[in-house]
Amino acid sequence: MKEYIRFRTLGFFLWMMAGAMFSSCSDDKNDPVVEDEGKSYYALLTGDMTSSPYAGYITTYSEVPSGTIDNVQAGSLAMQTNGMRYYSPWVFKRTSLASQGKDEIIRYAVNASGNMEESGRITSGENSNYYIHDESTGFYIDLDRGLLKIQKFNPSTMLRTGEIDLSGLRNEKYPYQDVGTNILASKDGKLYADVFYNTTDIKGNFFQNTPLGFVELAVIDVATGKYEKSIRNENINHIGYPSNENPMWSLGDDGALYFCSHGFGATGAGGSAIVRIKKGETGFDKNWIIKADDLTQGTSFGTVCVDNGKLYTQIGSKPLSYRGLLTDAIYDYYVFDKENPSAGATKIAGVPQTTYTFQCGQSIMAIDGKVYFRVVNNDDQNGYYVLGDNNTATRAFNVASGGIVWGFAKLIKKQE
């Protein structure tokens, strides 16, 4: 009997581990998928990010693609290619080819033919950020409804369900203030939303704004919608990225939130770092930081993934250049011991240099127990590499035509 209980316990533990591995390094889920109850699809988004309206296509595969593929096929769905987010079984975007100049949150699902199609949308006003907490709870920003409000919606029904009013956070010291435009993330039942301040009366941009020397997050209880406290990190000036499908944070398989601070400034990147909030805690881990300038002066962290005790990220071999954001293939993938980042980083072997992650929120993915790296150099590399033994990665697949890779996700369509 005891052995049976131990076996059940061990089996459950292994089951949980598998679910946790599956769910980590996906920017859009904070709870592991416990059961695999449906058919798996792998959605790949490719297109042209160089000319408006950034047209592309998303195509589904029944397994992780292999070899050389053409990503525009019969049944592919035309979609704007500037990145995507996902929460299985759905893909989400906040802009569309047909509605230029207007933000909406659009949900796509796998249809009966196994192809992506639009399955719902809500209008989100002046929107720059959104987040799917779980199947029934999502959050988004609509600045037309208020700079200090977070809107709530149900991703299953695609209906707005209410709002969280943070007007009480107004700090009159700063002419401009908003919430949630850069970061909306959650763990342990708490929602974290950035509180953005500016010394002028507009939101501005990296080039105009004076760095304030800190970032601030509001901590909100998801279940009640009640604001609990604000936390600050005074080692960084930025967190997340507005109006970008790449949220620049991820939930590690250790239950901690890992945030990228891109470090963009008037003349380039500086002070970029990765910080975290550990599982079970609601404040920044003040003793933990990875600084990009310690590795390459002027480079920028734009992606992070924590899986099985390792932290994976992308580091440039040269300073970031704004003009080369989409073209400079100067980034390598590195791995850290996540509990001892000061020990240094180890380059992932076998991976050619790639361009900056920018609007791709899936540059590093843990899928089916493996870690995948996006590799694009606008030449012969346009796909993913998969990590194998001895810290060495090999090519998983390469896209020969259909545009540059800007999104990749595993979706599980439940059996009906």
Add this chain to the structure above:
Amino acid sequence: MKYILLGIYWVCCIHTICAQDDSMKVVNLDRVLVKAPLTKAQIIEQQAIKATVIDTKSLDIQPANLTELMNRTVGIRVRQTGGLGSNTDLMLNGFEGKAIKYFKDGIPMDYLGWAFSFSIVPVNMVERIEVYKGMLPISLGADALGGAVNMVTKQDERSNRWDFSYQYGSFNTHRVSVHGLWKDAEERFFAGADIFYNYSDNDYQASVSIVDSETAVKHREKRPLFHNRFSSFYTEVFAGIINRPWADELRVGLTYFDLKRDNNYGITMDRPFGGVVSGSHSFIPTVRYRKNFWDNKVKFDQFVVYNHLYGNYTDTVQGIYDWYGHFTHIPSRKGEATTEGSLTKLKYENFISRSNISVPLNYYHTAEANMVYSQVTRTGSNPLGDKFPQSGLDVLSVPAKYNKLVVAGGVKSYFFDGRLSNDILVKYVHSATKGNEGSYATQEEGWEENFIDRWGFGDALKYSFSGNAYVRLSGETTVRLPEQSEVFGDGGFVESNFSLSSERSYNINLGGYYSTSSFTVESNLFYRRTYDLILLINTGLFGKYQNVNKVKGVGLELDAAYSVLPWLKVNGNLTYQDFRLFGQNDAAYEGARLRNTPFFFANLGVNAEFQNLIRKKDRLSFYWNYGFVRAYYLNYIPRQYEPDGFLGLWGKPSVNVESLTIPDQSLHTIGCSWWADRNRGFAVGMEVKNLFDAEIYDNYRIQNAGRSFYIKLNYTL
């Protein structure tokens, strides 16, 4: 010396071969056919250089506007973003936007802004519209990649003529026009005026998205546009002297125009605006001098204009509207279209000089030269807009200068009793731009200059088998110089690019014409190969105009008319154009059709005309016009996934582009016109546009009006 004499000998031989044969011949006449002389429009249409001419004389009583008339013409597609006064763009043989140049009486229309656009000029103001698809005649001096439109105003030969017209129609549309010309009895002085006024509420119903404020879910409803008014006033008064020893005509004109537009939406109809407005106005003095020399053989024509053109764009409402017109105040906003708002005021200082001279070399060859020099200086302000990062100056406050010189020369020749004609031309274009270069991407800011020089060549041949049948062939190399904004960027997130080249195109046209007393048919095949199309390229955080795309393809136009009965005529045309990308880095898009570009459209018309029906000398006509545009797409579709019907004319793509489809469009229009007297006096026209109230979409699915009614009254003194 002997080589010179030998050369003269051969030239004489050639002319002898080609010259008229003056030998007397005896011919027995079978019958004598008297034909009406060709109209000016017909003369132009039948030249070697292909031109489609819309002769508005017979149509000026119809409530149809120039946009509709052009859309019924083969090979022409007007892209309009709404009702009267909305932004309008023309597509010719796959070219559109800046590739098409616009002229008024042979003068580039830049100094007029949108005041004399074909979308707002009444039909009565214009005698004809010449549309050149590809090669331009020497007299039109411009760097036109795809073609040009020349709007020719009334060229009265009869003096003391006054035309008045008033049109009233749906959406509170009023259009008034007055045209008058006076000459003294000795025909030494003349004076006249062209005046028109447009007004419309443009409050037609459109299918728009209504958002539930609680659930944020939208549904579609038909709502009237509520902030879409347009008004324009244009007046040109002129006077001059004619028939003097030192001048055939010296004409001085003064024009004033004022346009005002409410903008109810932006690029798409997804979001309504209730307070965004724009407009422009200007006083424009002009001088024109014409003189023929040497027994009217040498013709000289000089035109000069100088004006300040003012434009404004205001977006300062702090809030948003819904499609019911309800306003929500949002303090964080400074504008509706953008959160930053806009209070843009622009001033363009324009100077244009056009000189044209034609000289007969001999009986069969005439040389012509044309030179257009234009100088534009733009200044302005937008306190809510971008500032140069380094100096903090308002981007618009810093002057931007753009000078352009277009010189063209060529020879028109006739051979074989005039059956064969040839136009050969060479064109030189030069641009000089000067502006302040600076953006977030650069560390420095300062004045920069940029110069571009290009040559173009063209030749057009026409061979007439008889008076009723001919073929023509033309080919050209042509360029479009980059605009000032494409070279200098916008001072913010669009960088400068001083290595930007001009767009280049090689165009060939092959056509034929045949007519009988009751039947006319014309066909035209065209081929183009275009390089270095300029696109705004996103480099991550910034943009930069670059020479990117290459397009090639062929097209076919067919135009036919048939008199079924003396009083019943049928006409129709179709255009098919197969323009595709080539030289793409991505194989998926190699050979893909141009996106957002109609590739097949057709028109059908029936016209019944009766005379002396109600009173003597009257004329009554009934007409029905049908226009069709095949569905096209906002995204590139790889060639193997296009609709599988013949030439893509039916079927659906096998990739999912449903949300990006501009569906098949069918537009029916019926009308009737009655002239009390065929030559002068009172006339009335009535028209129902979009008879079956179909949903008609245009650029980015902007909807045009549904069923609407118009009546037009004309009186000619």
